[in-house]
Amino acid sequence: MKFSIDQASFLEGVQIVQRAISTKSVLPPILSGIYMESKDQNIILKATDLEIGIECVLSANVSENGSTVLPARYFVELVKKLPNIELHIEEGDNGQIRIGYGKSEVMLNAFSADEFPPLQQFEEKNMLSLPKDKLIAAIRNVSIAASSDYTRPIFTGILLEITDGNLLKLVATDTHRLAYTEVRLDKEPSDFNTSIIIPSKSLIEISRIFNMDEGEVTIYLDKNKILFEADHIKITSRLIEGKFVNYKQVIPEEFTTRVRVLRKELNDSLERASLLSRDDLSKRKHNTVKLSIQEEVMDISSKSSQIGELEEMIPVFLEGKTLDIGFNARYLLDVLRVIDTEEIVIDLTTELSPGILRPVDGQDQSLFLVLPIRLS
């Protein structure tokens, strides 16, 4: 292995694949490393924690093909601190890797590349491509509702449904709330239909790694794994086995109260109200705020025996009946954080039935369901 590459693009590559490195010490030591291969005029970088795998291809001036695995932690931090000049990387003695820069050099201990697990292979048939920015926006929307409780794996995943090759749906729920987004693809209908569950952690990494620019991402599906490819980067993830909840059944179709409100105003009021309720010892888990929806105003209030009480009033536009209802402020705030329209609507029926939040005039079809908290 022998190649030259400029520090900035090398750093970008190693920082991308580093995201797959796990800090879990139960994994074999080789997985704390970044696989690096020089091949023709490319450098291939890879890392995996066996759940997610990231591969990145960089252009370089290669004079000798070869491969190695370098301990990610020191390697990435070192490359970050190297001067922004051309780096000369080659295999040295005793399996060490030499990085030369200017008149200086560093020799790093390396693992043998043979020990590194191969990334999963995919066939070309089950594939679909869509605009990156739409996929990223959809992931950001729904991932807020995924659970982080790994004792119930299904709820830590995001359902990805493709219907007729031209409608993509993402759904996540932790049983207290649910987020749904659909993206209509500019494609002819086809017989490409699928329904799989992807770990939300993998999808969140994907939304962070890919650039929010105009390009496309191509998705390859297999029985128990999925591959996303864009920007010379391939990200694979295992799938979660099991049956997702029947989300259509959960979402109410009718309502008796519809309230329209400015997103930022509701957000700021809830943040203040949450300050008082989130630490209250008697209801720490609930972070309850009360919404009193009246003709032209909504009263937002919270109370803590320890800290005090708060009452805010914000203007709203009401269709239907007035209603008092309690919610976990954090669940509402999570929704308001991913909606980017000026206004939102909340649909409600009784103080015990779920609330549905939607952006007003959003481009894609998104919907957020939040279960209420009994007030007394």
Place this chain on the structure above:
Amino acid sequence: MKFSIDQASFLEGVQIVQRAISTKSVLPPILSGIYMESKDQNIILKATDLEIGIECVLSANVSENGSTVLPARYFVELVKKLPNIELHIEEGDNGQIRIGYGKSEVMLNAFSADEFPPLQQFEEKNMLSLPKDKLIAAIRNVSIAASSDYTRPIFTGILLEITDGNLLKLVATDTHRLAYTEVRLDKEPSDFNTSIIIPSKSLIEISRIFNMDEGEVTIYLDKNKILFEADHIKITSRLIEGKFVNYKQVIPEEFTTRVRVLRKELNDSLERASLLSRDDLSKRKHNTVKLSIQEEVMDISSKSSQIGELEEMIPVFLEGKTLDIGFNARYLLDVLRVIDTEEIVIDLTTELSPGILRPVDGQDQSLFLVLPIRLS
């Protein structure tokens, strides 16, 4: 108590005094609060952890004098989240404090102001004023060498010496290194002479709270306490009792090797070298790098059985003898972080005697001593 004040200036005030709030749970609960008093057209805010005390005076529209103590944690976070409009603050029922903003309001539980300890009083006689920016720069220089080991309190302090009313010296040492700065004041000589030890934590807070602008800071001294006053802010600190080391005796006056080097170049090389040595299990505490000083270059090298080895070469200008010497990279990096000149000089004698680092062409007289580490 009843007053109005705009949110932005109120927030600035509460955030300043909050810095004195300790998270130590051994302190009485009242000290987790911020004392607030409305008096004539001013609001006085105070907080203390009994080691440091901060008082800040704000202008406000006061309609009723009075005082209270509010739990700092919730109070500051709430004020931070309030809209940037006029706040109406007054005493409510049950000793609660009401903060009204627009059509909304919050009622906070409060402590009784009587329980709050009075801040220390100072006499006007022992006082001295000097430019704020000079004091702040001096504190930043020397505080890097103060110890954080509270079992030996003297070394956690900074020696402040005033000679003839016109020369201020600050010194700190943790016994492995020492930092010295002197500031010559544009004043006529007087009989104001003093030598006290101030907790470095207090001085670091002072350097963070006061603005680095053109104003003056006035220092009032008492037997076991000190007061710094500027920008409508008063900061008091207890002093550390005991005898400081005789720093003049420690600083060598002669040397046989003087090397001049670009600060940034040395800094970047040491950062990379430190990456390899800082985690090496056999010498974790030492973080040793080797400097080989030759006629026109300095070789900087480090080695770790675990990670690998590094060797850098940077150009230097040498007067005197060549020398190989080992240092703790962190101690050198701490010095290079606070020196802001383009070049520095290092004075050395043997591989076992201390190195002295100085800025080249710095305005104030600063000097940093670092003990070497035996190489073999």
